[in-house]
Structures are given as structure tokens and as C-alpha cells.
Amino acid sequence: MTDVAPSLPTLRVIIVADGALAAALTDELGAGADDPIGGSAHLTGIVEVVQVEHAEEAVELVSATTAEVPLVVLSGRPGGVDHTIDTLDRAPSLRRASTLLVTDRAVHDDAARAIDGDRLDGVIAIPWTAGALRLHARSQIARWLRAHLPDDPRTGSLIDDTERPLELPDSEMLRDLEREPAAVTERLLAAIERVLGPRPRLHLPPGIRLTHQGEGVNGVLVVLRGSVALDRSTRVGDLRLHHGSTGPVVGLLSLAQQRRAFFTARTTTDVEVVHLSLEQLDRALRSEPEVGAAMAAVSIRALAQRLRRSEQLQVEKIELNRELDAERERLADALHQLEQARLELVEQARFATLGELAAGIAHELNNPVAALDRAASYITEDLERLVTSHPQGPALAQALTTARDRPPSSTAEEREQRRVLEAAVGDRELARRLLAAAVTDPDDARRLATGPAGEIALLEAAAGIGTAIRNLEVGAARISGLVASLRSYARPDGDPVEDVDVHQGIEDTLRLTAHRLAGARITRDYDEVPRIRCHPGQLGQVWTNLLVNAAEALDGEGHIRVLTDAPDPEHVRVRISDDGPGMPPDVLKRAFEPRFTTKQGTVRYGLGLGLAIARRVVEQHDGRLSLEADASGTTATVILPVAGPADDTTSRPQPPSPGG
Amino acid sequence: MQLAVLILEDERPVREALARDLGHFGGHVRIEVAEDVPDAWAVIDELDRDGDRLALVLADHRLPGTSGVDFLVLLLDDPRTVHTRKVLVTGQADQQDTIRAVNDAGLDRYIPKPWNPDELRSVVRDQLTDHVIEHRLDPLPHLQALDAARVMPLLRTRGDR
Numbered sequence: 001m002t003d004v005a006p007s008l009p010t011l012r013v014i015i016v017a018d019g020a021l022a023a024a025l026t027d028e029l030g031a032g033a034d035d036p037i038g039g040s041a042h043l044t045g046i047v048e049v050v051q052v053e054h055a056e057e058a059v060e061l062v063s064a065t066t067a068e069v070p071l072v073v074l075s076g077r078p079g080g081v082d083h084t085i086d087t088l089d090r091a092p093s094l095r096r097a098s099t100l101l102v103t104d105r106a107v108h109d110d111a112a113r114a115i116d117g118d119r120l121d122g123v124i125a126i127p128w129t130a131g132a133l134r135l136h137a138r139s140q141i142a143r144w145l146r147a148h149l150p151d152d153p154r155t156g157s158l159i160d161d162t163e164r165p166l167e168l169p170d171s172e173m174l175r176d177l178e179r180e181p182a183a184v185t186e187r188l189l190a191a192i193e194r195v196l197g198p199r200p201r202l203h204l205p206p207g208i209r210l211t212h213q214g215e216g217v218n219g220v221l222v223v224l225r226g227s228v229a230l231d232r233s234t235r236v237g238d239l240r241l242h243h244g245s246t247g248p249v250v251g252l253l254s255l256a257q258q259r260r261a262f263f264t265a266r267t268t269t270d271v272e273v274v275h276l277s278l279e280q281l282d283r284a285l286r287s288e289p290e291v292g293a294a295m296a297a298v299s300i301r302a303l304a305q306r307l308r309r310s311e312q313l314q315v316e317k318i319e320l321n322r323e324l325d326a327e328r329e330r331l332a333d334a335l336h337q338l339e340q341a342r343l344e345l346v347e348q349a350r351f352a353t354l355g356e357l358a359a360g361i362a363h364e365l366n367n368p369v370a371a372l373d374r375a376a377s378y379i380t381e382d383l384e385r386l387v388t389s390h391p392q393g394p395a396l397a398q399a400l401t402t403a404r405d406r407p408p409s410s411t412a413e414e415r416e417q418r419r420v421l422e423a424a425v426g427d428r429e430l431a432r433r434l435l436a437a438a439v440t441d442p443d444d445a446r447r448l449a450t451g452p453a454g455e456i457a458l459l460e461a462a463a464g465i466g467t468a469i470r471n472l473e474v475g476a477a478r479i480s481g482l483v484a485s486l487r488s489y490a491r492p493d494g495d496p497v498e499d500v501d502v503h504q505g506i507e508d509t510l511r512l513t514a515h516r517l518a519g520a521r522i523t524r525d526y527d528e529v530p531r532i533r534c535h536p537g538q539l540g541q542v543w544t545n546l547l548v549n550a551a552e553a554l555d556g557e558g559h560i561r562v563l564t565d566a567p568d569p570e571h572v573r574v575r576i577s578d579d580g581p582g583m584p585p586d587v588l589k590r591a592f593e594p595r596f597t598t599k600q601g602t603v604r605y606g607l608g609l610g611l612a613i614a615r616r617v618v619e620q621h622d623g624r625l626s627l628e629a630d631a632s633g634t635t636a637t638v639i640l641p642v643a644g645p646a647d648d649t650t651s652r653p654q655p656p657s658p659g660g
Numbered sequence: 661m662q663l664a665v666l667i668l669e670d671e672r673p674v675r676e677a678l679a680r681d682l683g684h685f686g687g688h689v690r691i692e693v694a695e696d697v698p699d700a701w702a703v704i705d706e707l708d709r710d711g712d713r714l715a716l717v718l719a720d721h722r723l724p725g726t727s728g729v730d731f732l733v734l735l736l737d738d739p740r741t742v743h744t745r746k747v748l749v750t751g752q753a754d755q756q757d758t759i760r761a762v763n764d765a766g767l768d769r770y771i772p773k774p775w776n777p778d779e780l781r782s783v784v785r786d787q788l789t790d791h792v793i794e795h796r797l798d799p800l801p802h803l804q805a806l807d808a809a810r811v812m813p814l815l816r817t818r819g820d821r
Contacts, residue, residue, distance in 0.1 A: 410699070411694050415703075515722075518722055519727060557726075
């Protein structure tokens, strides 16, 4: 080992075997200590041969040194191949090594993992031809060195008995396959010219067709310089199928297809080609074996290149298809969302129109309501003056005031009062009239019943006026309330409004949707909740949709509960539940999707659209809307932040900041 | 025996206005009011005790927890009210409610709100007259509340007996 430069690592072949095989292997690969790898003087000093009985020993051996192990030769006998290799693989230097299996067994079923893990580089049967194993080992070492220590000068010393370097294959074709493509082309042309004499070079500009798709091919062109592309005309137009993957011999593959060109080959740069007719090619092949080998190498290489290209295209096609599918899904999704957005827009437009209408009506109602309200108080004032001039003024004024201010009583109570009076005066109709005249005291009733005729009628009239005035005032107040509700309900959207009473909004909605809630009993369970910042008009739409949905679930009869509370100081919660039939889970799951059917040209909206809009409004308020349903009914829960929606910065372009 | 008219209306001003508009019938017909369905049945019980006859119901359609039409349907199941004439006085009844009222409750008339008092009185008079004729009641005690021309033949035939 004196001739090995100190910087080069020791190379060591390890034999894992015992008994006679161990001796035979050691004998074949390296005899004595003074001739470490035996047989050939060319290998002396390059590789050490070490024999161990078990894989464990090999692992121990290498872990103690920095020696590189290019090759492990192992016996197929003890322990099983996979097991032995698993053990060897514990040492990194052994995992990197090439592995030769030497075996006397006819069948191995213990090497599956080794094959799968690419850990078996050769299988040699016992007995082997003397020297063959050694040659095999040396080739493996040479290839290992080229792969792992490419700059190691010892590679070149590994030669066979004919002094051929072992790192290259022996056969012409395998050697050509390992050569540079241009070098092979040159060798091909050189071999051809040895037979045919010098061939004239043809110089062609770009765009020249060398073969024509579908036409006969009567020769080949060897491309020495420049690029050629292969085009094929198809149903969808001319396709360029190969450019980088075009081989140096154009037309060769057409020979395998009844001499019809599959492609149109076209020059894409200035090219230099040599033309060979079929006859010339035939003669060259017949006379010079190297032409065949070079031609085979060129063809295999071109085919391999095209195959790779085609496989690459296949992969790309699959990838594109996947992408296309994903794209298609995205499109379907987008379409669905667009449809949803459109439906929401239609609904919102309808709501906006209704809102404008409501606002208009509210405005128009204000004047007549004001007039009604004022008229009621003028009548009261004027009547007071009129009545005082009447002889029975005080009694009439009393009857009027009593009737006007009479607190509400139930119809049953009124009948009871009438019965008392009837008992006093003995006449039901008289009792009714006395009650209408705001008389409730039996003594008064008896006095009036025996008093002058007409007095009761007069009192009745006065009380009637009192009742009428009260009803005027109550009616006007109710209309005012409705107008106020309409105005706040239809408030145009703008910036969020501060300090909004959620209860007020719900009450306004209940009042305005009363006709659609007919039949439903409404229970309010209002807790004290903080006032919030919100878009009251939009929330009105939420309450409307949730209440109308609840009423529709009840189908005419049932109970709607409106429950409010504050789950924490930052939030207000509104729950609207009905005791209707609830929803099956699959319907519940899709309750927020807008569903609509077109029947005879009319678009009908399902319950989902209202919910979808409600949810969007709530989410725009940074709140949450959820829906629960079971057999006892459905509950919609809205949670709104007291702070209201974040300031709308997304839809309004920000002015560019100065400087920056 | 007195003929009775029952007004079923939950809103006090409306109830009072209906009762007042029918005040002309007072003394000839018993006018009763009820604010809800349970009280309406209380009135019916009371009429029964007094030996009076519920000839006509004027019911609102929108009532708390139920509908006027439902009440009118129920009247058909009670022997005391099965022959009662039924009129719906309402500002809101959709087509379906109205169809049901006519088909299932044997609705006789429909008066939209707001009503014209003369028309209201005329409907009540007609309905009472129909009731008297249909059941061949003695019209004489109720004549002031009836359509005299229409009950004349009845007077004569009853007189013949």
C-alpha cells in the first residue's frame, strides 16, 4: 500500500462467509497478505480483502476505521440475504457499498427487500468460472469508484487482462450508449464513410422539411449540426411534438412503419446533414458492424429520448387533467356563488324597493296623523267650552271625561257591571245605555232611571263623545307608532348607527309583520341588554326573515318566543324559536343555501334565501347566526357585538397616504 | 226570547265602534260583545241561560292565538249555535282564509274594514231577517230589527195557523 497517496482512503472488500466458501472466495479475490487482491498485478495495493463470518463483525470492523468499502461479497447461506443486508446497512459505509451475492442455492426467497431497496448488484452461482468472480468484483469496484470517488486515480488502474479499463463496458453498443451523442454520431458517420467513402455535407436553412408526414421515406438524414423539429398535423391543427427530443438520424424510425413518415421533420436552425439512400444504408450496415452498433445506439437513444418525452407528456397530461378538474370544480363553485349572489341581489332590491315605499308612505302619513291628533285635542277643548254653557254642564263634562279616561276593562267585566246596573234598574237595555253613558254606580243608575226622560240620552251622547275622542287619540297614536316603525325599519343604509335598542328594532318588526305572524302567539322574554352599534335597517331585515320563517314553520298555529340577553358585556344575543315541526338534519344543513324553483315562469324563493341574507347581514355586523332544530321546533340564534361592525374599509378605497 | 247579536273583536276601539253603530237595534235585539274566543263562549252560555237566541255573530278574523274563521267553524259543532248566521268583519283575510270560511264555516257575509255604518246595519238586518225566515220564528217581537217587507209573508202564514 506504499504507492497509495496518503490522502486517498483505504479501499476494502469485505467477504461475509464461513467455512469452505470463505476460503474459496478469499482465494479468488485476494490470496496472501503480500498480494492483497490476487490474480492480477494491476490490482495490487488498490484493494484490501477482509473476510468475516457474520455481518455483525463487518459492521464492527468498519465502524473502527475510515476505510471505504466499495464491495461486499456475501454468502447466500447463513441467516438469509435480507437479514444479512439489514445488518450491514447499520453501517453507512456498508450501505453505500455494492453487494454481490454468491450462492449455491437454486432458489432464493429471502432477497425481496434487498431487490426492493436496490441493494443487490449481482448474483453469482457456485461454482463460478475461475477468474470470472474476480473480474466481476473489479468491474463493480471500478463503477463504484466512478460513482462515489470520481476523482480517484485508482479507477484507471482497474483494467482487465487485455488492459481495457474496467469502468467502461466491453460491448460496442453499451459503450456507444454511454458516449456523448455527438461522438456517437461522428462514429456512425466515420463507419459509414469507411464503406461509402466521404459523404457530401448538405447545408440547409431553417424551415426545410426533411420528411413529409404520410409520405414515403427512401432514405435517412444524419444531422451533424443544428436542430430539427418533428411536427404532426392533427384534427386540432399542426402540433410540434418533438424538438429537443429529435434524434440525429432523421427518417430512421419511419423504416419501421412501411416507410411512411409519421412526422414532418423540419429544420429550425441552419443545419448540416448527410443524406443516405436506403441502398447506401443497406450496404454500410452489411459491410461494417460498427455502423449497426452505432445505428442501434443512436436509435435506442432517440427512442429513449422520445419515450421519456412522451412519458413526460403523459405526466403533464395527467397533471393538466387534474388541474382542469380542479378548475372545473372552482368554476362550478363560482357559478353557484354567483347564482347565490344574484338571488340575494334580487331579494335585496325587492327589499330596498319596499323600504323606499315604506319610507314614502311613512312620510305621507305624518300629516294626516298630525291632523287627526290635533283634531282630537281641539274637539276636547271646544267641547269643554260648549258643555259649560249647558244647564247640565257639570254632569255632561263628568260623563265625557269618565268615558274618555275609562281604563280598559274586559268584555266580561263590562257584562258584570251591566248586570249590577240591570239589578238596580230592572231593565237590560236601560242598563246597557247607562253603562254606555259612563254610569257605573247603582244609586246613580236608579236616580237617572226615575229622572226626566232624555237625561240618559244626553249623558250617553256626552260619554259617546268621550269614547270617540279617546279612540281617536289611541288610533292616532298607533298610526304614529307604525309610522315611526316604518321609518326606522326602512332607514337607508349608511354608516352604522350608534346606541341602537335591539328591542325597539324587534318591536318595530313585530308590529310591521303582524299580518304575516297571524295565528302565532308571540312571547317576549327580554333581558336587559346594552345598546349596540349597527345598521338598524339591515337588522330589521334579519328580524323579519327570522320571524317570518318561524311563522311559516308554524303554519298558522303555534308559539314564537323572542328571547334576548347578553351572554357577556360585549355581545347581545337574540333567540327566535318556534314550536313547529323543526327540520330534518339534511334540510337544516342546507337551510342557508338559497333554493328556488321556476314554475310557470315565476321564481319562487325558498326559505333559504331569507336565511342566507340574514346570515350575511349578521356576519357583516361581525356577528354570528346559527340554527338549531329538533322535533320540538327550530331556534335561530343571533349574536351581535355591542361594538358593531368594523369600520367599512374594504369597500371604500383608501386615499393614498402621503409620502411613504 | 230575544234575538242576540255577538260582536267578537279584540281591539277595544273597533269593538266599541261596532257596538255603537248597532246601537239602533238596542231594545229590539240583544247586543253582546266579546274580546276573545273564551269570552265569546261565556256570552253564548249566558244567552242560553237567559233563554235568548244567538242569531248572528260578527267576528274579526285576526284574533289573539286563533282566527275568526276557526271560531266560526267551531260554532257549527254546537247545537246552540249551529243555526247562527256568520259574518266576518275584517281588514285582513287572504283568499285561502276566505275560501275556508265559506266552505267550512258556512260564512254568510263578509264585511271589509273599514265598514260603512249604514251598510253594516243593513247586513245585520238582512241576516236577522234570513234567520227568522229560515227558522220560521215569530217575527213580531223582533220586527223593528227585521226587514218588514220580507217577513210579511211569514207573518201571514204564521197568522193562518
